[in-house]
Amino acid sequence: MTATTPNELANTTRADASPLSASYPELVGKVAVVTGAGRGMGAVFATELARRGINVVAGDLDGAPEVADQINEEIAEGGRVVGLRTDVTEPGDHDRLLGAAVDEFGGVDFWINNAGIFPQAEFTEIPPAQLTSTYQVNVNGVVYGAQTAARHMRAHGGGTIVNMASVAAVRVRATRAAYNSSKAAVRHLTSCMAVELGSHNIRVNAIAPGFVDTEMTRWVREDPAALDRALSTVPLHRVGSPIEVFGALYFLLSDSARYITGAVIPVDGGSQHI
Ligand SMILES: NC(=O)c1ccc[n+]([C@@H]2O[C@H](COP(=O)([O-])OP(=O)(O)OC[C@H]3O[C@@H](n4cnc5c(N)ncnc54)[C@H](O)[C@@H]3O)[C@@H](O)[C@H]2O)c1
Structure with a gap:
């Protein structure tokens, strides 16, 4: 076998950010709250939902109003986005997100708990x-x-909640115990919520991304040795793109997933198996 040159590595490991053609027309006009939408996957979720006709309330500690303005400018025909500064550790800030959804769009159908931090020690x-x-x-x-x-x-006939877990909930990486265990809790909480909320017609699922191309993982992509190590645990041997995570989210919100609750969908290039 010939050795892989750094250029070849860069070419074969790139995320595939090509657009997604999936379409669930039954979601047009629905309303979603997305936390952590000031950048990264949350910003992509808000953009792609709006592109498909879903109204969005975007919350983040930083950047949510700016992201909302950008999306509204870019997408003339689609859902509208309202951005609010939000600290998800404050219960009252979630009430403000809900209030904005009710005031601006008449209610909320989908709630995406996406905000997260990834500390190391x-x-x-x-x-x-x-x-x-x-x-x-x-x-x-x-x-x-x-x-x-x-x-x-x-109180309004049901809805769908999606939590962002991680492959870290089931595959431990060193120096990330706080993060790994927090995502294991998200995974388990998803089961707890699905069991308690099913009788109210509320579906609760989680997505477990692997190594996805955002600010959170930029340091890995900028360090060839770390990138090589990270990709050695990805059977598809490339970084995932936020739009590929959106594909799972969009499906989970749709009527095609109406009998799915308590599921944790891995979007990780196969990392959970290594
Ligand atoms: N990128 C990956 O490879 C990866 C892998 C597995 C899981 N995830 C999870 O996916 C989610 C999104 O990750 P990302 O890669 O887009 O990260 P990111 O760091 O690019 O974005 C996270 C966003 O959450 C916001 N945030 C942090 N604390 C907050 C708070 N207290 N209140 C409100 N907002 C807050 C940040 O300001 C930021 O905009 C996170 O839950 C993360 O743990 C990411």
């Missing part, structure tokens, strides 16, 4: 503050969002 050195903030954002933030969504949805 050797296990013995994890500072208490890192544990606290990781669980507050990645776990409490998901619970508060889902509670707010579910209270509204059960």
Whole structure:
């Protein structure tokens, strides 16, 4: 076997960001809340939902109003996007997201708990503050969002909640114990919510991305040795693109997934198996 040159590696490992042709016309006119929508996957979710006629309330600590303006400018015929500064660790901020959805669009059908942080530390050195903030954002933030969504949805005939878990919930990488365990909690909470909320016609599912091309993983792509190591755990041997995660999200929101609840859909190029 010949050795792979750095150029060849770069060419074969690139994310495939080509557009997605999937279309679920029954979702046109629906309303979604997306947290962590100021950049990364959340911003792509807001854009692609709007492109397909879904109205969006986008929340983030940083950048949500700006992203909303950009999307509204770019997509003339489609859903509208409202951006709000939001801290998902504050239950009241979820109430404000819901309030905006009700005031602007008349309610909410979909709630996507996407905001997350990805801190690093050797296990013995994890500072208490890192544990606290990781669980507050990645776990409490998901619970508060889902509670707010579910209270509204059960009073209005149902809805769909999607939580962002991670392959890290089932495949441990060193120096990420706080993150790994927070995503394992998201995975388990998804089951808990699906069981309790099913009788209210609320479906709750999770997506478990692997290595996806966003700011969160930029440092890996910029370090050839780290990239090589990361890709050695990806059977498809390339980075995933946010639009490929959106494909799973869009399906989960659609009527085609109406009998699916409590599922965790991996979008990871096969990483969960290595
Ligand atoms: N990128 C990956 O490879 C990958 C893999 C598995 C899972 N995920 C998960 O997918 C989700 C999105 O990740 P991403 O790659 O787009 O990350 P990202 O860092 O690009 O975006 C995350 C967003 O969440 C926001 N956020 C952080 N704390 C917040 C808070 N307290 N309140 C509101 N917003 C807050 C950030 O400001 C940021 O805009 C996260 O939950 C992440 O853990 C990502």
